[in-house]
Amino acid sequence: MFLNSLRHFSFWLLDTLKGGHVKKHYTEVTSILKAPNSKNAEAITSKHIGSLLKHATETTAFYKPYTGKTKIEDFPVIRKTVIQQNFEQFESSIHRGKNNYKVSTSGSTGVPFFLFQNAQKRHRNHADVMYYYNSCNFKIGNRLYELEVWRDHNKKGKLISWLQNVCQFDISRLTDNRIETFLNLLKTDNQKGKTLLGFASAFELIAQYLERNNLNDHNLGINCIIANSEYLNAYTKNTLNKHLDIPVLSRYSSEEIGMIAQQTLSSTESFKVNHASYHLEILAMDSDNHVAPGEFGRIVVTDLFNYAMPIIRYDTGDIARYKLDDDGVMEFDQIEGRKMDLIYDTKGNIISSFVVYTKFYKYYKLLQQYQFIQQGQKSYEIKLNIHDDDFPFEKDLIADIKSDFGDDAEITLTYVDEIPPLSSGKRRKVVNNYKLLN
Template identity: 40%
Template sequence: MINLRSKLFWLLDKVKGNVIHDNLKNIEELFDLDYKLLQEQNQPVLDRLLKTAVNHSKFYEKYKGHESLQDFPVVNKNIIKQNFDGITLPEESIGGKRFSVSTSGSTGTPFKIYQSEGKKHRNTADTIYFAKKSGFNIGDRLLYLRLWAAYYKKPEFLAWIQNVDQLDVEEINDTFLESFFKKLTKDKQRKGWLAYSSAFSKICNYLDKGNYPPLDCNVTSIIAMSESLDLYTREKMEYYFKCPIVSRYSNVENGIIAQQMPNRKEFDVNWASYYVELLKIDSDDPADMGELGRIVVTDLFNLATPMIRYDTGDVATMEIGPNGFPEFSLVQGRITDILTNTKGEIISHFIIHTNLYRYPELEQVQLIQRKNKNYLFKVNSTGRFDREEEFIAFFKEYLGEDAHVSVEYVSEIPLLKSGKRKIIVNETT
């Protein structure tokens, strides 16, 4: 079947000078190289970014004599906000338009940067490249499930042109899903899912409760974003929609930084568009392979608000993949959500994700670390939970036998302002 939307997209891009096509071709060519050669090919792009920053930015002008990227300071959201005017470049300095990009953040703290026109084109090409790797093509119907704040929501006509269903997580309930899936199974066009992992979990819970069989609705791509993907949700989404699911690591201010490939748990880092470092939790020294570290990104294509050695606030572990490229073996989320046991040792939040299948009567679970040895589980149960003592004893094996663990029963664990739902909350940081 001819994909008219795809043909129209590429026709419009051709009229605009093939800006997306040329970026996409560059990404594909870079990933066909080995890691060392890719970095050599991207060195002029990095040099251009650093040169632009030191020559046109008050904040970076003191680094004009730099010898390498590591001579530049590590920055974060707070530093960028406090020095925004000194970091951000006017349009005349970058030789083109710039576009405002804003995010409320998970806690509602606003953060705004500018992206250059070249960066905007690169983001579109990145999205096309990584979506295709998951099985999604331009023009396919996209079931996009997230919190649709006003500044994200597309006009209805544009959404129709792009074949995007803007599904709001706040409006997803059993009544809506019953009607939605009846319509979905009648629609035979190719389609993909893009949603928060917790939203997928809610869908799986609904389908489980209804004893649904696998659905025949021609889903060819499922991408989970913004939150860690637990084993239950992974297996259930693949069962119900007969399609591999991948997890994507991205943010609003940069774009797609890494993504899993179908049937792989590791994350391919987007080395074509970023230089990514993993630094130690408590210093700016490089983390060792396999060590949990802070994700620090240099955005190679954004000249408007240069994001050089930008600490994303997230943590991961890195290994060398089978193709010789460094890859994330684990992406754990916000550094402020790191969980520690009673000895002060970091433990993975996946102790929750990977063990909840043992307690199917629990709808939602949130673990709050209040003090070094004080933990609270908030649980939403479908009925009476008779295994509380067993539940506490089981998780004490991870938290520490001297942990003080209590359980609070709630009717709902509320969404954050971002539309996501936290599984781990660390109140000691």
């Protein structure tokens, strides 16, 4: 489509006129991520690490005590609360008060959190996003549908949306009628090479709708679906692929940090880690020791490009398991979500949230929503929002849960009319009100 090509050309022309910052970063990101273990990539990232540590210790009060330290492991692991309580100490004296960008998130806890980012960090983040978009056969200028909760504070104007070829579809209340509206919108949009980006829970509701109504459409002109912000379960991935014949991938990123990892068309099950812009560590649950491949641990990120507020060894609160590919490069094979929402069997062993999701797949045609809550060491509550007045599989569901959580598990089923989302629009399917790990 001519307009899309013009948009693509205009984006790069504008970047060139502004100094070509995004292009320079994109070239470097591409070079590193094509061969993260190459001597060239290691030399570049080593230089970035050294520059960041030097900058942080020389220009921030928080990191000044670590002056002279040259290894990331010499620095403390920090959490969101540490930054909140010492905000000004994390600000670089060089960048304080300058034309920085404010990025914020309510997080899954609903607690507001924000950081400042300098211009080069923003350019790098744009380059990161573009690289991963390209790995999903999407290029700037093509049609992008963004499924999220859109309000005045985050919604783009009509002109910007047209210029960027973006459709911001609101999913605040994704009823059957609303899903039908969305599908009709896709059908009447004649543009090719479309990409869908949005909350995993929204795509799950769309998958359920397609399955219930036995709808198939393999000619919507969509290249790829990218789910973000929440866990993408196998049901959603497989069902959308079956009914729409479209690859469905998962993205791991955050507003305050940026683009950390994503599944790609060449890696549909594993997350390709952004080694170009971040130093990633997977640390034990109860210590700052590194875990071995195949073990779950905390995702700890060092942002190599935010000089306005250097963030070193930031504990994201999320849990992942990693493996090494054929070239010895770390990639995530599973991301579990937040540590605060880890759940345990009656003996205190961690149970993957994936196990919980699988318990409900067979009942999806009967369910509008569900939520699994650990209320105590042995007590669990299941909230069900059902389509009809009756759910005849209570005993089967309870027995299935006990098979993994323990025969002594105390399970309560509660029927509700609505399971409201968080203020961000995200939906927590697994909740732990009994915290075994603090």
